[in-house]
Amino acid sequence: MLRTIVSRLLQGIVVVFCLLLITFVLVRLMPGDPFSGEKAHSAHIIEKNKERFHLDKSYPEQFAVYLGLLMQGDMGDSPVKEQPVAKIIEHSFPASLILGIAGITIAILIGIPAGILSALKKNSYIDYGTMIIAMAGISIPSFVIAPLLAGHIATRVPLLKVAGWGDPFDWILPALTLGLGTAAYLARITRGGMLEVLNQDYIRTAHAKGVHPAIVVTKHAIRGGIIPAVAYIGPAFAALITGSFIIETIFQVPGMGQHFVNATKDRDYFLLQGVVILFGSLIVFANLAADIALVMLNPRIRA
16 A cells, blocks of 8 residues: 555656646747736836746746745745735635535535446436436536526525625535536446446345345445446546636636636746646645545455
């Protein structure tokens, strides 16, 4: 187990470094710079600002300076917002994290039971109905679901609001919008995993010995059947956090999405790099958590 964790962490460090390097180069290849926006600056001030943020140096020198700052726990300052990048992330990331956790919770609570039920009722109306709904959930994008929920649910339920982030009731609609698509994927993946396990010889043997069907399912089948779903949950959780920009915009959630979009528009190099580092690290740790869960569920992997 320890060897697996260390190996995944080392691979993750390499992935984050490559991601940072690619982002560093690409953002500097964009036309303009952080000081060439709508707000006019004199040539003298622009030169001073470039010197302050080390943008007057060559790309390798800039990258070396930035890595030195990261080693000291400093993500640099945003030249556009004139604030430390770490402070901007500290204020906005909790909203994105809460939204991601709520979304993946909804997806797990809906998707896995639906997949298990569909597999147990194979080729029945329940199976067909569940898979049709799951396919619809996969096919309909979140930016279509969000206005529908806001228009038909928020306007009829007193505690729910179309937009805002003031209390836990405001989490429901954006989290539901995010979670439904992932729940659809989980339902199909869980169904496939359960069907494969239910056809195994040891399951038939348990039935032949007269073991109660509920015990066969809960004690023997589910543990192996949800392995593909568990492998999907890690990357899905990271995708919910990093892919919630549209949902945050629709429901006016003060998360990381607004900063990512604005940083791209304003060519805010340091804020973009900080967001990429954060989300890249999240994806690495989410995959690591999924790998650890798989090792615990599957003795063959552990061996």
